[in-house]
Amino acid sequence: MFAEEWPLMMFTLFSQLAIGSFVMLLLVRTLMNKKEGAGADKLTQFGLQNVGWVMAFALVLSLFHLGTPTGAYRSIYHLASSWLSREILTAGGFFVFWFATRYTLKKGHSANALGWVAAIFGLAAIYSMASIYATSIRPAWTNVNTYVAFYGATLAMGTAGALSFMAFGAKGSQISAETLGLLKKISLLAGVCVLIQLLDLPILISSLNNGGTAAAQASAKLLSGSYLVPLIIRVIISIIGAVLLFLGFSHTGNEGKTMFSQKIYVALLLLFVGEFVARYIFYGTAVSIMIGAN
Numbered sequence: 001m002f003a004e005e006w007p008l009m010m011f012t013l014f015s016q017l018a019i020g021s022f023v024m025l026l027l028v029r030t031l032m033n034k035k036e037g038a039g040a041d042k043l044t045q046f047g048l049q050n051v052g053w054v055m056a057f058a059l060v061l062s063l064f065h066l067g068t069p070t071g072a073y074r075s076i077y078h079l080a081s082s083w084l085s086r087e088i089l090t091a092g093g094f095f096v097f098w099f100a101t102r103y104t105l106k107k108g109h110s111a112n113a114l115g116w117v118a119a120i121f122g123l124a125a126i127y128s129m130a131s132i133y134a135t136s137i138r139p140a141w142t143n144v145n146t147y148v149a150f151y152g153a154t155l156a157m158g159t160a161g162a163l164s165f166m167a168f169g170a171k172g173s174q175i176s177a178e179t180l181g182l183l184k185k186i187s188l189l190a191g192v193c194v195l196i197q198l199l200d201l202p203i204l205i206s207s208l209n210n211g212g213t214a215a216a217q218a219s220a221k222l223l224s225g226s227y228l229v230p231l232i233i234r235v236i237i238s239i240i241g242a243v244l245l246f247l248g249f250s251h252t253g254n255e256g257k258t259m260f261s262q263k264i265y266v267a268l269l270l271l272f273v274g275e276f277v278a279r280y281i282f283y284g285t286a287v288s289i290m291i292g293a294n
Contacts, residue, residue: 007064009279012129013157014058016150017272019094019122020158021051021165024186026115028162031182033112039179047165048115049105052098054161059095083131090125094118126154138286139216140223145204149197149282153275156193156238160245160268163187167248167260175260180249190271191242197278198235215287222285234277241270 025047032040079085097118104111130150133141163183175183201223208220223231248264 005283007061009283011058011062012150013153013272013275013279014054014061015091015129016126016154016275017157017161018051018055018058019119019126020154020156021047021054021161022094022098022115022122022158023119024155024158024162024189025051025165026112026119028166028183028186029115030112032179035178039176043166043170043175043179045105046169047162048111049102051161051165052095052102055091055095055098059091083128083135087125087128087132090121090128093121094125097121123154126150133286136286137289138219139208139211139213139289140204140219140286141282143204143207145200148200149278152193152197153278156190156197156242157268157271157275159187159190159193160241160264160271163245163248163260163264164268167264170260184246184249187245187248190245190267191239194238194242194271194274198238201231213289215289218287219285222287223281227281227285230277230281234274234281237270237277238274241267241274244270 025044029040029044029048032043079089097114101111101114101118104114127147130147134143134146136142163186166183205220205223208216208223211217211220244263245267248261248267
C-alpha cells in the first residue's frame with residue numbers, strides 16, 4: 001500500500017469510530033431517558049461532549065491526503081456528481097452539529113434533537129465514504145461488502161467507544177442493574193457487527209473469483225493467499241474484543257451492584273486494531289481493473 005494512502009485509511013477509521021460512538025451514546029441516552037433521565041444524562045454527558053474531538057482529528061488526517069490541503073474547500077463544488085464532495089459536506093455537517101450539541105449540553109439544555117441531526121449527517125457521511133470506493137475501478141470495492149465493512153466498523157467500534165466514554169465519564173461509579181442489562185444488550189451489537197463482516201468475506205471472495213475480470217480474480221487470490229494470515233489475525237483479535245466488551249461489567253459490593261471494568265478499554269483497543277487490519281487488507285487487496293487489462 002502506498003504511503004499516501006495511510007492518512008486516508010486512518011481518516012476512515014477514526015471518523016467511523018467518532019460517528020459510531022456518538023450514535024451509540026445518543027441511542028443509550030434516548031432509551032434511558034424515559035426511566036432514568038438524570039442517570040442517562042450523567043452517563044452519556046462526557047462522551048457526547050468530547051467524542052467530536054476524535055472526528056476533528058480524523059478531519060485533520062484527511063487533509064494530508066490532498067495534494068493542496070488549503071484548497072480542500074473546492075472539493076465541495078461538485079455535490080451533484082461527486083461522492084467525495086458529499087462526504088466532505090456530510091462529515092463537516094456532523095462536526096458542526098456535534099459542536100452545536102456540545103454547546104447546548106454545556107448550557108444545561110436538552111440537545112437530543114440537535115444530536116439526532118448530527119447522527120443523520122454522520123451516518124450519511126459513512127454512506128458517502130463507502131460510495132467513493134463502491135464506484136471505483138477496483139472490483140474488490142465495487143460491491144455491497146464495502147458498505148458492510150464501513151457500517152460494520154462504525155457500529156462495532158462505536159459500541160465499544162460509547163461504552164468506553166461512559167466508563168471514563170462515570171469514573172468507576174456503580175450503575176443500576178437495569179442500566180447494566182441495557183448496556184450488556186447493546187454491547188452485543190459489536191459482536192453481531194463483527195460476525196456479519198466475517199460471514200460476508202467468503203461471499204466476497206466467491207464473487208471476485210466469478211467476477212469475470214483478471215483484477216477481480218487477482219483480488220480473490222490475494223485474500224485467500226498472501227493476505228490470509230492478516231485475515232486470520234483480524235478474525236481472532238476482533239472476536240476477542242467483542243467477547244471482552246460483553247464481559248466488561250463487574251459485580252461489586254454486597255448489594256450486587258455493578259461497575260464498568262477495565263476490560264471495556266481493552267475491548268475498544270482490540271476492536272480498533274481488528275478494524276485497522278481489516279482496512280489494511282481492504283486497501284492492499286484492491287487491484288485496479290486497469291492492471292488486469294490486456
